[in-house]
Amino acid sequence: MLKCLKIVFFLLMLASAAQAQKIGxxxxxxxxxxxxxxxxxxxxxKKQAAAWKKExxxxxxxIKEMYSALKAEEVLLTExxxxxxxxxxxxxxxxxxNYNTRVFGINGEYYQKQDELMKPLQSKIFDAIDRVSKRNGIAIMFDKAADLSMIYTDPVHDYSDFVIEELGIDESLETEEAKQDQ
Known part of the structure; x- marks a missing residue:
């Protein structure tokens, strides 16, 4: 019982502290x-993965050719x-x-290449999120796309477009490209 009261007290303290913090x-x-x-x-x-898949x-x-050749010559071969x-x-x-494991397995070349290519972009985005958070006085910033379950989000607290703006991405170009693709 005492343990439950401590947990409830802790949650109440956490809730009151969170009210003072701006969240986005x-x-x-x-x-x-x-x-x-x-x-x-x-x-x-995609281009690199296609080359690896082709290999x-x-x-x-x-291997299939080797099996076919073996099957064709089987009666002529000694044990x-x-x-x-x-x-x-x-x-x-x-x-x-071994090739498939080395290339497509956990920590394989595919994932290493993905990490290598994505790291600079992720760094740019993280830096932009950091700047937007500081400029808007955000104490806690969640990522809606992460594994964190967000059951409800008020769009008022969505700072994604501020980050896009911080990155200097022109959304009018994006809509023109979408129209051209159609």
Whole structure:
């Protein structure tokens, strides 16, 4: 019981402290999609991923060819020759699996490239959020696009457009591009 009272007291103190603080939120996904550099990053990443996928597909095709050749020559091969070819196929499969893991696995080259390309853009956006927060006296800024669940947000507290403005992104260009795409 005493423990529950302490928790309630703590929550009340936290709530009263929060009332004195100005809180806002941004939607980093919205901001990213408005930023012209994001499209460039996405295209470069897509191009690199396509090259990696093509290489992975080439490895898979080579394995299929090896299996087909083995199947066609199976009756002509000695047991040792068959085992050698199967071992070669297994080695090729292992190499293909290692390639996929190295490129597309956790902390693989794809994610490293994504991080490398996104880091400067994320830094620009974070700096703009920092400036907007300081200029508007925001004590706590949430990101609506993050894993944080926001059940309701009053648009009055949305500072995303201020961040876009801080980044110098001309939204009229964005709407012209959208019209041209249609």
């Amino acid at each position: 939120f941004v939607d980093s996904e919205y901001i990213l999609n408005k930023h012209p550099d994001y499209k460039i990053v996405q295209e470069e990443l 992975a597909q080439n490895l898979e095709n080579k 040792d020759m068959y085992k050698e070819r199967m071992e070669a196929i297994r080695q090729k499969e292992k190499a293909a699996s």
